[in-house]
Amino acid sequence: MSVAQPPTAQSVAETVAISAEHVSMTFQAQGRQTVALADVNLDVVPGEFISLLGPSGCGKSTLLRLIGDLLQPTSGTLRVKGKTPERARRDREYGIVFQAPVLYDWRNVTRNVQLPLEIFKVPAAERERRTKDLLALMGLRDFAQSYPWQLSGGMQQRVAIARALSFQPSILLMDEPFGALDEMTRERLNMELLNLWHQTGTTIIFVTHSIPEAVFLSTRVVVMTPRPGKIERIIPIDLPRPRDASTRETPGYFEYITQVRACLREEHVL
Amino acid sequence: MALGRAAGTAAPPIVRGRPLAFPAKYGPRVAAPALVLVAVLSLWQFALHSYQVPPPLDIAAAIRDNRDTIWTGVRVTFWEEALRGYIAGCGLGFLFGVVCARFDWLRRGVIPYAVASSSIPIIGLAPVLIFWFGLEWPSKAAVVAVMTFFPMLINTVVGLTSFDALSRDLLTSYAAGGWTTFTKLQLPTAMPLVFNGLKICSVLSLIGAVIAEYFPGPINGLGFQLQNDASSGVWNLVWAYTVVTCLVGILFYSVLLIVERSVTFWHVSYRSN
Numbered sequence: 001m002s003v004a005q006p007p008t009a010q011s012v013a014e015t016v017a018i019s020a021e022h023v024s025m026t027f028q029a030q031g032r033q034t035v036a037l038a039d040v041n042l043d044v045v046p047g048e049f050i051s052l053l054g055p056s057g058c059g060k061s062t063l064l065r066l067i068g069d070l071l072q073p074t075s076g077t078l079r080v081k082g083k084t085p086e087r088a089r090r091d092r093e094y095g096i097v098f099q100a101p102v103l104y105d106w107r108n109v110t111r112n113v114q115l116p117l118e119i120f121k122v123p124a125a126e127r128e129r130r131t132k133d134l135l136a137l138m139g140l141r142d143f144a145q146s147y148p149w150q151l152s153g154g155m156q157q158r159v160a161i162a163r164a165l166s167f168q169p170s171i172l173l174m175d176e177p178f179g180a181l182d183e184m185t186r187e188r189l190n191m192e193l194l195n196l197w198h199q200t201g202t203t204i205i206f207v208t209h210s211i212p213e214a215v216f217l218s219t220r221v222v223v224m225t226p227r228p229g230k231i232e233r234i235i236p237i238d239l240p241r242p243r244d245a246s247t248r249e250t251p252g253y254f255e256y257i258t259q260v261r262a263c264l265r266e267e268h269v270l
Numbered sequence: 271m272a273l274g275r276a277a278g279t280a281a282p283p284i285v286r287g288r289p290l291a292f293p294a295k296y297g298p299r300v301a302a303p304a305l306v307l308v309a310v311l312s313l314w315q316f317a318l319h320s321y322q323v324p325p326p327l328d329i330a331a332a333i334r335d336n337r338d339t340i341w342t343g344v345r346v347t348f349w350e351e352a353l354r355g356y357i358a359g360c361g362l363g364f365l366f367g368v369v370c371a372r373f374d375w376l377r378r379g380v381i382p383y384a385v386a387s388s389s390i391p392i393i394g395l396a397p398v399l400i401f402w403f404g405l406e407w408p409s410k411a412a413v414v415a416v417m418t419f420f421p422m423l424i425n426t427v428v429g430l431t432s433f434d435a436l437s438r439d440l441l442t443s444y445a446a447g448g449w450t451t452f453t454k455l456q457l458p459t460a461m462p463l464v465f466n467g468l469k470i471c472s473v474l475s476l477i478g479a480v481i482a483e484y485f486p487g488p489i490n491g492l493g494f495q496l497q498n499d500a501s502s503g504v505w506n507l508v509w510a511y512t513v514v515t516c517l518v519g520i521l522f523y524s525v526l527l528i529v530e531r532s533v534t535f536w537h538v539s540y541r542s543n
Contacts, residue, residue: 028387069442069443070439089443092445093495094443096443098436098439100436102434102436104437104458105537106536115454116444119441119444119446119455121456149536149538
């Protein structure tokens with residue numbers, strides 16, 4: 001990514017990247033109603049790194065999908081840069097990274113990264129240029145012609161991130177992107193993600209069930225609890241930046257982890 | 271810091287395929303089946319044959335002595351009947367499959383009958399098709415088309431609808447339309463099953479054409495001559511026609527296999543090769 005989002009745009013719509021007001025989501029399955037989300041309120045400032053943290057069933061993925069317009073709320077209002085989520089999706093504001101890499105096996109790494117650019121009718125020369133930059137940025141240069149099934153899980157997820165960044169979306173939605181990876185790979189990708197975020201200024205919503213991961217990455221951690229899924233508390237993480245491996249050894253880091261754990265314990269989640 | 275530099279250079283480069291080592295790679299794959307073939311043919315030639323099942327060398331001689339008639343038979347049965355029926359049946363099956371995959375209600379309505387259709391004795395339709403299309407090749411091709419239509423339809427529909435939900439969500443997040451989803455996701459995902467259908471139908475098409483010739487029609491196809499020689503007890507020729515029909519079928523299937531490999535090289539079933 002060569003160009004960071006300019007921080008100069010100060011229209012009203014852009015002072016809040018994402019806002020959720022009284023958002024609820026009820027699923028109906030076999031005549032039974034399940035309240036996945038109850039009365040969620042959240043404002044996200046542009047350029048923030050927000051983690052949605054909680055156990056399975058707390059609605060964190062549901063909230064992410066609502067923001068990304070892959071689901072529509074039962075009630076309440078969502079606004080993304082002052083627009084409806086659908087409008088924002090059509091304006092290609094979202095880069096999404098799922099827990100699985102979701103790469104197309106019949107496309108090599110380069111062509112996977114170019115998929116959104118093809119759909120957006122970006123000229124071939126421009127596609128090539130951006131892909132080259134991104135693959136270099138993600139340490140995938142030597143794998144440009146490889147197929148997804150020839151790569152390790154961590155590599156595949158890097159390709160997925162490169163693909164999400166290829167069209168320079170203003171919001172990155174990440175649904176447990178490193179959940180299926182081993183601890184070492186996960187920590188390394190955490191670092192890389194932080195660096196990317198610093199370089200691009202993208203607003204990131206990051207779903208995870210790892211407390212250390214959430215604390216390490218985020219500007220704010222949104223702690224969620226299940227039955228019904230709701231926001232329990234929003235904890236700002238004031239650890240100095242840039243954060244690196246040594247951040248994980250500071251007392252402040254452990255204090256935040258303790259604080260989040262205490263919050264989850266109060267709700268009998270831990 | 272260059273992101274992922276460490277990981278990018280630490281991992282070994284990926285080499286596609288394996289080094290060519292002839293005996294190790296091709297030995298068991300080619301030699302083992304060849305040995306079995308020679309063993310079976312020898313046993314057949316020298317021990318196990320009867321009046322109705324002549325030894326292989328006699329069959330080979332019959333093929334050699336009747337190559338002109340046999341070649342005409344291949345032209346009529348494969349080129350005029352099986353192949354044309356195959357193209358019509360598979361083509362329509364694929365197109366209707368695309369429509370069924372697009373409209374859910376149509377798919378739900380049609381698929382159960384398409385599956386059940388495999389139990390219909392298509393041969394019962396042959397007289398009807400002769401009545402409609404006449405005695406020449408079109409009626410035989412029609413039998414083949416009817417036989418190949420449903421397997422192709424089912425494979426196409428299942429193939430086009432077997433993509434996973436996240437792959438579709440990804441395209442939704444790009445605000446991709448129906449046509450984009452079809453070309454970028456559904457069609458590539460469907461290819462392994464489409465080729466599965468094409469391969470099954472290649473075998474069916476020859477069976478269909480041979481059987482269709484048991485009914486009134488051209489008198490120079492493989493099926494007609496097979497039946498004719500069987501009723502007059504010329505067993506050498508019966509087997510000659512049978513073997514040639516098999517060879518044509520194997521050739522047809524192999525061509526499809528080669529095309530399939532180049533199109534679906536990415537599929538799990540081919541990756542290790």
